[in-house]
Amino acid sequence: MKTKDSFFTPEEEAILIAAIAEAERMTSGEIKVHVEEHCFIDLLDRSAEVFAKLNMHKTEARNGVLIYVAFEDHMFTVIGDMGINAVVEPNFWEDAKELMAGHFSSD
Numbered sequence: 389m390k391t392k393d394s395f396f397t398p399e400e401e402a403i404l405i406a407a408i409a410e411a412e413r414m415t416s417g418e419i420k421v422h423v424e425e426h427c428f429i430d431l432l433d434r435s436a437e438v439f440a441k442l443n444m445h446k447t448e449a450r451n452g453v454l455i456y457v458a459f460e461d462h463m464f465t466v467i468g469d470m471g472i473n474a475v476v477e478p479n480f481w482e483d484a485k486e487l488m489a490g491h492f493s494s495d
Contacts, residue, residue: 427458
């Protein structure tokens, strides 16, 4: 059951945590997911605010990755810090977003 303070059921949260842990084991990225109901400003501006608020730019290798979701607005983005951006393919984040969008729309 979802609680007032969570967008996820405990089972969904456990799946998400396990998926992040697996991705972090397989890459150098340090991943965080931030979910809120609405994004009241430009999506990239808001995700950059959250990135900074979570100190994602202070990872040792500058390899922070934020998955930002504005649930009620059906908006999301994925952003990475300069260290990880230097080693991923040019369209990596766009490709990742397309893959995720396909999963979101199939649920």
